[in-house]
Amino acid sequence: MVEDNMPDKKTVLICCGTGCLANNSYEIYRELKKRVEAAGEDISVKPVLKTTGCNGLCEKGPVITILPEDIFYCKVKISDVDEIFEKTLLKGEIIERLLYLDIKTGKKVKSHKESEFFKRQKKIALRNIGQIDPANIEDYIQRGGYRALKKALFEMSPDEIINEVEKSGLRGRGGAGFPTGYKWKQAKKINSFPKYVICNGDEGDPGAFMDRSVMEGDPHSIIEGMIIGAYAVGAQKGFVYIRDEYALAVKNVSRAIKDAYGRGFLGENILGSGFNLDIEIVRGGGAFVCGESTALMASIEGRVGEPRVKYIRSTEKGLWGQPTVLNNVETWANVPVIVDRGAKWFSSIGTEKSKGTKVFSLVGKVNNTGLIEVPMGVTLREIIFDIGGGIPGGKKFKAVQTGGPSGGCIPESLLDLPVDFDSLDKAGSMMGSGGMIVMDESNCMVEVARYYLKFLSEESCGKCTPCREGIRRMLEILEDICAGKGREEDIKLLLELAETVREASLCGLGKTAPNPVLTTIKYFKDEYLAHIKEKRCPAGVCKELTSYRINQELCKRCGVCAKKCPAGAIFSKPKSPYVIDNNKCIVCGACREACRFNAIEVMGRREG
């Protein structure tokens, strides 16, 4: 089920994940289809064209895979369609120009499987994405889909399923890493009906698109997981909560639910087993906090999306006060594979306490921006430098922020940290749902903390005091520090407020909100001190604390900086190096970006 089944027939897979779509991949599909249809009987083997979900290598999109030869083309344009048709499809020739260039080896690779980006990945949750047409249930079934459901319904008892999931060591992929099997067991134990299953697709972290890609690219894997889960705990009603901004996810999951009903996988007496389940979609309004399980349930119930305390768990009293199992998209997508291939196989992947794989959206200052799935326990260094291909522009790595806006920033010294729930926790960050934002030397870590706190201050539901008021005041201090108005005692006050926000907040949002501040203070305290004491932003980001100077020895008098300067602040006298007029400079950094000789130096606050 996880390995690729190579089709014998010639097949062209055109990635139509959101990233590729934005770069006209659907038009490429249409053009290619036109060419194939126009050729009619003239071609001996008529290729099958398929639009698939996100392939992962978003940076190089639109991407196209041609099977069975497994030729992988990147950055395809509409103007390339004719050539692909004529050369590759008709004659089997490879177009060198469109092949993927491996940054590490400097070589072009024919098949995506040969690239460092794909080679080190292991796909379980993403097993079908990029391989199937998400709108076609047959594609899913052909790759082993719904086989696990049959096994669960006819060969296993609910307790056996729960045992299997528990033994697999699967932990919730939504962030907290709660053991899934244990959660199911608790819900099954309670003798109160109706019970509910919920899929949490309210992904709201800036820069994260793991769940979206699964919902868009392989919706049946989630539905199959939910049916198995519902059968195991005794639920007859399920909800898929998707934020409404994810239009394609809503469309593809809706279609999949409809098709699943059509094939008897949903509805009454599923496959003749006597088990009934209905699933419907609830579209969320886009509040970040609605990703919190109890807020999400409040939102489904039609109330304001505010969390409640969880001293009594949702498995006992969840949706409408009834036992409810809520799992994240990726968690559900893992379930069919565990049932199909067994707990032993699944638990052989990963680390002692974090089993299986994890999907990450790798973004920021990294060459291969995209969607990846790796076994738990790989190091951050492998993810960022081997799979991600390192930092663009020859810049120096500074930090990686994991776990969404309330995750922490991990410095270079911890790059060899294995990525699993517990190690990330220990480093002051968290797994979260799998966002991974890479930062380089041009990022100011105080500004990064400020950015995330601003996000959280707006996205806190505002119900409890520590979160609403605490984040707001921490933000106030960080804004002051970035504006050069920081005070010596600010770091101490930030730490004190962080404790109260972390310990006394009602839900996970507040409890983790101080992480960006705590980790940046822990690992980048010198940057805070430079801002507060020296009134200088070392990265040259905080405008109030930055001025530029042209190093007179490094300046080659090329004049590019002066041309790029939008404020006309750079000038030179004949035969002498360029200089910046600080009174005119707007500290936009365009000169620094443009200079090829690193002659623009970042200085502290301008005088006067």
Place this chain on the structure above:
Amino acid sequence: MKIKIDGLECEANYGEYILEVAKRNGIHIPTLCHTDALPGQGSCRLCIVEVIEGGKNKVVVSCLYPVTNEIEVLTNSDKIRRMRKNIIRLLAARAPESEHIRKLKEEYKVPEEKRFNVDKGEKCILCGLCVRACEAVGVYAISSVNRGITKKISPPFEEPPEDCIGCGACAQVCPTGAIALKEFEGKRVIWDKTFELVKCSVCGNYFTTREQYEFLKQKYGLEAEEFLCDKCRKKSTAQKLVF
């Protein structure tokens, strides 16, 4: 079952909240968003306590933490006092005009605020009790609006609320006196809406708004023809029972 609160052994029922047990045993835990009529908000976080269970300490809100084990509770540990002081400091910066918050600030020796930009003229701490009171009455005239730092309590569209019956339950339940209720010349003004007050036909005192009287009559199917205030109604009922 037996639990220990600040060293004192207390009897507790399974599932009972720590706050209730503490109260019964004369142990004071400060609260803002809690009233006996509308318990279980858990929003102000002032009633945080430390619970020691299985050798581990955790911070919980006593108004909602159910006793299910023989736990030990610390209502006033250094950590709790430090955090409670911080919460009061945060509330004082938000609602500096509230007399009640000012008193808490003195009690917890929170110094004058020098670091934060204190909100001007604010009394509301957004605890949400008023919204719950309105829901409990069955009117739903006010609600929390927005989220995060822009959250506020408001009637729809910030206009005088159509559904409001002027009962004043919201103002009554507000712990910080943030909801203005004014009465003069037989009128009551709340949420910028003016209500006519009605007089008790026996004692002649103004006692409710016409809208509230009608609302209650309808809700409870009262046949009452004349306006009777609580006191006079009780008297009249008692008389009917005696004779």
